[in-house]
Each structure stands twice: as structure tokens, then as C-alpha cells.
Amino acid sequence: MSCKLFIPGPVAVSEKTLRAMARPMIGHRSADFIALYRRLTPQLQALLGTRNSVYLATSSAWGVMEGALRNVARRKVLCCMNGAFSDKWLDVARRCGLEAGGLQFEWGQPVDPAALRAELAKGGYDAVTLIHNETSCGCMSDLPALAAVLRDFPDVISIVDTVSSFSAVPIDQDALGLDIVLAGSQKALALPPGLTVVSVSQRALERAATAPARGYYFDLVEFEKNHEGGMTPSTPVIPLIYALESKLDDIAAEGLAARFARHARLNRLVREWGFARGFRLFPRDGYGSVTLNCFANTRGVDLPALNQQLKTRGFVIDGGYGKLKGKTFRISNMGDETDATMTELLAALDASLKAIGA
Numbered sequence: 001m002s003c004k005l006f007i008p009g010p011v012a013v014s015e016k017t018l019r020a021m022a023r024p025m026i027g028h029r030s031a032d033f034i035a036l037y038r039r040l041t042p043q044l045q046a047l048l049g050t051r052n053s054v055y056l057a058t059s060s061a062w063g064v065m066e067g068a069l070r071n072v073a074r075r076k077v078l079c080c081m082n083g084a085f086s087d088k089w090l091d092v093a094r095r096c097g098l099e100a101g102g103l104q105f106e107w108g109q110p111v112d113p114a115a116l117r118a119e120l121a122k123g124g125y126d127a128v129t130l131i132h133n134e135t136s137c138g139c140m141s142d143l144p145a146l147a148a149v150l151r152d153f154p155d156v157i158s159i160v161d162t163v164s165s166f167s168a169v170p171i172d173q174d175a176l177g178l179d180i181v182l183a184g185s186q187k188a189l190a191l192p193p194g195l196t197v198v199s200v201s202q203r204a205l206e207r208a209a210t211a212p213a214r215g216y217y218f219d220l221v222e223f224e225k226n227h228e229g230g231m232t233p234s235t236p237v238i239p240l241i242y243a244l245e246s247k248l249d250d251i252a253a254e255g256l257a258a259r260f261a262r263h264a265r266l267n268r269l270v271r272e273w274g275f276a277r278g279f280r281l282f283p284r285d286g287y288g289s290v291t292l293n294c295f296a297n298t299r300g301v302d303l304p305a306l307n308q309q310l311k312t313r314g315f316v317i318d319g320g321y322g323k324l325k326g327k328t329f330r331i332s333n334m335g336d337e338t339d340a341t342m343t344e345l346l347a348a349l350d351a352s353l354k355a356i357g358a
């Protein structure tokens with residue numbers, strides 16, 4: 001039996017989304033596809049707070065995270081690091097043959113705007129990678145404060161991962177002056193994995209046009225050219241685009257403000273549950289993610305045993321990412337969850353804690 005996922009991605013996918021994916025294929029150069037593609041653009045722009053083009057890439061987020069670097073990093077990239085995904089981005093930059101430096105913070109500490117300013121002021125950087133919501137440790141950095149720093153360095157192109165915050169909290173790409181903003185499908189959008197949305201500023205496109213080794217599959221200039229025709233460069237994952245269309249309809253029906261409020265409310269519900277049971281948040285106070293809670297395992301609970309128990313009740317949570325395995329546990333509240341579904345999970349967690357004598 002498969003259990004309902006409350007891990008921070010992939011998250012549970014609704015029957016409605018699965019049905020949307022089962023529709024017959026259309027040609028990706030057909031009028032039907034162009035109409036579908038063009039219908040999605042304004043809704044994606046609203047979610048990202050941008051008038052830039054928003055491209056649909058057939059890959060998980062890492063494809064675009066790597067590809068963006070190859071488009072815009074010329075001399076040296078600075079990678080802001082405070083968790084597993086942001087740490088890995090430095091490694092990915094180096095694997096692309098780029099010169100890259102890390103601005104390292106402890107896992108669970110937010111990226112510090114003053115430290116970012118001091119490092120960029122040293123000069124030599126022409127791109128920055130930044131993760132808004134470090135899913136590995138449930139830490140959400142202050143994007144407006146960091147963007148304010150980045151705006152003072154106009155030669156530095158920003159690449160911002162909003163993979164696990166997109167559509168759950170407002171993102172104001174244009175107001176913040178962010179260059180490249182990307183998000184994957186299997187987090188707060190609650191779609192299956194395999195699709196990434198990415199929005200790119202004019203400045204970033206101009207930089208990309210001069211990049212000799214940007215490749216083909218993630219060539220942003222190629223994406224822009226095709227976008228103008230309502231298409232993608234290569235054959236896209238059409239079932240996921242059907243799913244995205246269905247999800248954007250749901251989001252429009254709920255309303256953006258209500259969707260953001262729901263994520264914030266459910267996040268608090270889980271957080272208070274944890275506090276009442278003697279756990280504390282792993283990330284620094286005031287920087288806990290709105291889409292998941294990463295609790296420090298202050299009670300020394302046997303997390304594999306807890307998940308075993310929880311599975312008999314039909315649910316799974318995450319027992320800690322990488323070096324935090326066993327030391328933290330993460331509960332996602334992203335996607336389609338409601339007060340009722342979260343309350344059901346928390347009751348099952350209580351029963352499971354009791355069953356293992358914790």
C-alpha cells in the first residue's frame with residue numbers, strides 16, 4: 001500500500017491532477033499546444049510577480065539550476081550556502097568547470113545580507129546562486145533583504161531557487177529585481193516531478209546571449225525564442241503541463257491570498273503541535289520555513305521506528321536530510337493540504353509516538 005507523503009517533496013498529488021495528466025497527447029507544435037502554453041503564462045507571471053517570460057523546462061529543478069549557471073556565469077559565481085541543496089549548488093558550479101566561491105553559513109542559519117554585501121564588495125563575481133527556502137533544514141532566508149543587497153551589484157546576475165516556496169508565499173521577482181527565478185513541480189504545486197518553471201530577466205538573457213558554452217537543452221536564448229511562439233525548444237512533458245494547467249485553475253479558484261494564508265496557517269498548526277510535544281525548530285528563530293517544519297529531535301525519538309508506525313496509519317514524514325538524518329524530522333504542509341488533512345496526520349503522529357513509547 002502506498003502511504004500519503006508528508007515529506008518535503010514530492011508531495012501528495014490529487015486525483016484531479018492525475019486525471020488531468022491522462023488526457024490524450026497533442027503535438028507540441030500544434031495550435032492546441034500553443035493555446036495551452038499561452039494560457040499558462042499570465043498565471044505563472046502572477047505567482048512570480050513578474051512581467052518576464054516564464055519558460056517550462058522538462059527536467060527537475062537541478063537541470064535548470066545547472067543550466068542557468070552555464071548561461072550567465074562568466075568569470076566567477078558566488079554560491080550562498082546554508083543547507084544541502086545550496087551546498088550542492090557550489091559543487092555543481094565547479095562540475096561545470098566554473099570558478100566558484102562559497103558564502104557558507106551553518107545549516108539552519110539564514111543567508112546573512114551583510115555577509116553577502118561584504119563578499120560581493122570584494123569584486124570579481126558576476127553571478128550569485130541563492131536558495132530562498134532551504135528545504136533540507138527548513139530555513140527560509142529573507143529574500144527582500146538579500147535582493148536589496150543584490151540590486152547594489154548590477155553586474156551580478158542572480159539565480160534564485162524558489163523550489164519549495166513558489167506558490168506558497170508571494171514572490172515579487174520584478175519588484176525585488178531578481179534575474180532568474182526557478183521552481184520545480186513536485187513541491188508546493190503538488191504535481192509529479194519532472195517540470196520546472198523559470199522566469200528570466202532581460203539582463204540575464206543579454207548575458208546568456210554572449211555565453212559560448214551554454215549548451216542547447218537549457219539555452220535560455222532558445223527558450224525565449226520558442227516562448228515568443230508559445231512553445232518550448234524540445235518536446236516538453238505534456239502530461240505535466242496539463243497537470244500544471246489544472247493546478248493553476250485550482251489556484252485561481254482559491255485565490256492567491258487565500259492560498260498563501262492556508263500555507264501559513266497549516267505551518268503554524270504543525271509548529272504548535274511540535275512545540276506542545278517538547279520539540280523545537282531546527283532553523284534559527286524567525287527563519288522557519290512556511291512550507292515545512294524541520295524539528296530538532298530534542299526528545300531523541302527513534303525516527304525510523306516512528307515512520308514505521310506512521311506507515312501503518314497511511315502516512316510518511318521525513319526522518320532528516322543528509323547529515324541531519326535522525327537529528328531532525330521534517331513535516332511538509334505544502335500543496336493541497338487542509339486543516340482536516342493536517343489534523344489527521346498530527347493525530348496519527350501522536351498515536352505513532354505513543355505506540356513506540358516515545
Ligand SMILES: *Cc1c(COP(=O)(O)O)cnc(C)c1O
Pocket residue numbers: 009060061062063085131133134135136161162163164184187193
Ligand atoms: C527539492 C529541491 C531541489 C531539487 O529539486 P530536484 O527536483 O531534485 O531537481 C532544489 N532546491 C530545493 C530548495 C529543493 O527543495
